[in-house]
Amino acid sequence: MSTAVTSDIATIGRINAVPAILQVICETTGLRFAAVARVTETRWTACAVLDTLEFGLKVGGELDLTTTLCHEIRSSHQTIVIDKASEDELYCNHHTPRIYKFESYISVPVFRADGSFFGTICALDPLPAALKGSAIQPMMESFARLLSIQIESEENTQKTEEALQKERATAEVREQFIAVLGHDLRNPLFAITAGAELLTQRLEEEKSRAIAQHILTCGRRATQLVRDVLDFARGRLGNGIVVAIKPCPDLADALQHVTSELQRVHPHRQIIQHIGDLDGIDCDRERVSQLLSNLLANALTHGDATQPVDISAQVRDRVFVLGVHNFGKPIAAPVLGQLFQPFSRPISDTPQTGLGLGLYIANQIALAHGGRMEVISSQEAGTLFSFRLPLDRVEAQAKLPANP
Known part of the structure; x- marks a missing residue:
């Protein structure tokens, strides 16, 4: 037959x-x-x-x-x-x-x-x-x-089903390749950045020290790209980014540290902080810091360089709200719905660094916490990205009926 x-x-x-x-x-x-x-x-x-x-x-x-x-x-x-x-x-x-x-x-x-x-x-x-x-x-x-x-x-x-299965298989192989590549790059990049940092401290000649500093900056940038790629692979191949939620009494300090780091990278930009009382918040400190870092880097990159970037973090009605606001060209409505997709970024006439994964990873971190990302953008009010995390989510989940 x-x-x-x-x-x-x-x-x-x-x-x-x-x-x-x-x-x-x-x-x-x-x-x-x-x-x-x-x-x-x-x-x-x-x-x-x-x-x-x-x-x-x-x-x-x-x-x-x-x-x-x-x-x-x-x-x-x-x-x-x-x-x-x-x-x-x-x-x-x-x-x-x-x-x-x-x-x-x-x-x-x-x-x-x-x-x-x-x-x-x-x-x-x-x-x-x-x-x-x-x-x-x-x-x-x-x-x-x-x-x-x-x-x-x-x-x-x-x-259609066969084409979909082939596409899924191709995508899985591609993303596994990305994950393996990113994992294998971490060790040599760590050696490069550690060596460059040591040279910047020991070299006395200004020109040599500047070269070492440039190597260190590039190494850190490459390390961040690898970290983004690994987070992307975890989000796509697994059940999303894994978070360790626990009491975080020093969350305010962690957010201020993120702001200070990016302020040093952008010394000519004005960054204003409004951080309230954040006691009693359970979260993954490192991941929330990464979320803020991604949002702030995005605002500094795409916002109006002559206008300040505002960071706010406070608890309102048992909801932790972390917001990053900037002025500049508003995000077009068709683009808003795609911002949290991987490899997406606002359209620009100028070359852009990065892979377009920052907002995707921020959204994955928000979802992993049981929260959500929101964005509003207009010419008059500027652009505001907000991470909203209901603090009663654990209690609410505990009230749900158990599966039979």
């Missing part, structure tokens, strides 16, 4: 309407054997069978096409109806009724959507039956047209 025929049998097997069609045919005609057959130039193959006659043919069973009447249907594309083969003018001496010992028979052609011949829907019985001139033929021809539509739909679905 060819691969194509095997695939056609599987396609018919996935169409839920086929058993019902055969059942209706048998009940309406009184014939005790009905089948959907794939008919090629040489073989008749059963794709679906309803047999109360004990005819003996199962799904996948094959007949030599020349022994069947479907050989003629394949050539003429016409329905064949026989009430009593032994008395029929055309088929009383035909070899097919004698071989398969039937008197009554009906078979209609089935075509694919492109007009090519697929096979037949047929039924037979050793006893005669009044089939000609009844509603049986138009009913079965309607079933054939319905089956044609179902075959096309099922084949299209299978092609």
